[in-house]
Amino acid sequence: MTKFQCSIAISLVLLQCLAVHVASQSFDFFYFVQQWPGSYCDTQQSCCYPTTGKPAADFGIHGLWPNYNDGSYPSNCDSSSPFNPSEVSDLKSSMQNSWPTLACPSGDGEQFWSHEWEKHGTCSESVLDQHAYFESALTLKQKVNLLQALKSAGITPGGSYSLKSIKDAITEAAGYTPWIECNKDSSGNYQIYQIYLCVDTSGSNLIECPMFPKGTCASEIEFPSF
Template identity: 70%
Template sequence: MLMAMKIQSGLPPIVLLALLPSFFSSLPSAQDFDFFYFVQQWPGSYCDTKKSCCYPTTGKPAADFGIHGLWPNYNSGDYPSSCDPDSLYDSYQIEDLVGSMQEEWPTLACPSSDGNKFWEHEWEKHGTCSESVLDQHSYFHSALQLKNKINLLQILKGAGIEPDGGFYKVSSIKDAIKEATGFTPWIECNVDEARNSQLYQVYLCVDPSASRLIECPIFPKGAKCHREIEFPAF
């Protein structure tokens, strides 16, 4: 790179060295991103599959949407991942949040755990890519605050959409969430053992400060839903 600059510019090496800091500061950072996906997951759909689920060691979670993650993304549809291998998950940094995280951000993966492995994965894969804005504590705290602001179950129940094993139009689910939040969600489905398409995850987009909802610049690619989908009990 330096040789190329020397050849193209004809500047002496000492001048080129002086220019390097400003040159590299103008390059895109690996931790730059445009927005977050804030993703909430319905536990009944996670468990109602061939793979099934395991309750956390702290007990069965409440029958409510739980946080899956707060994921930095680019407007292009790509996303950064595992940006800082030196920034390891440290449970001591979030001691004051653990009680809330066990309630609002539980893991249903097998084998049963207390959640720390799940949160470690979320921080090291996704959270480290937002460190220019949020430190570890702020990252998890911001996700909890968003969850408190966006009560999906209450929103859907208010529109007559209940987790009762019934089938509902995807358009009705989207309309209910948009009417309540002001922003268009993206709905991800999975399938149960009978191959019924069911409400699995809801994505909403958040600004880079993780403080306010925005319209999604782009929707993710994922499992498409049928026109009508099941909302299973949990």
């Protein structure tokens, strides 16, 4: 290989590496996803409470997920950046309260948070480091109190409500249109499971969703007690 050919080859490799890096770090918006614990637990697979005890009867954070406007999303963008509990030690109490794990077997939350950081958070590292990623999600949860928004509209756990009334209540409180994900309870009835709101690439500001995920809900859904 000539010196010129070697130089071209090196340049191509560098360009490929740069392209991979840019692709892994760029995204168009975040989905901020919160889940209702009553619906997580009221399924055939059930749930396990964290080792810290039963979570509050409130929506808990599932994740802050980078997405593209075409519906696809980046994932597992940086294997060299594993979850480090020491980087969020000052947030741990808030995370246990607002971002609890319900997976079995019971855990303290670190496995859940590690999964969220490594699959989703590493794809936003160009904007949010590990601490900022978790702190941003906690701050977003405080911006819109989903449970209070629903209760203010007369929508309380233990009842059945129209999907439209749930969307309208959250839209009024948040100022932006949510997307509602349903799952099915142990009897096969649709129930409110997760609520998606969209956030700009800074991880700070709610925005109208460029697009919604795909999924099925009934026009009337249950809001189970927890």
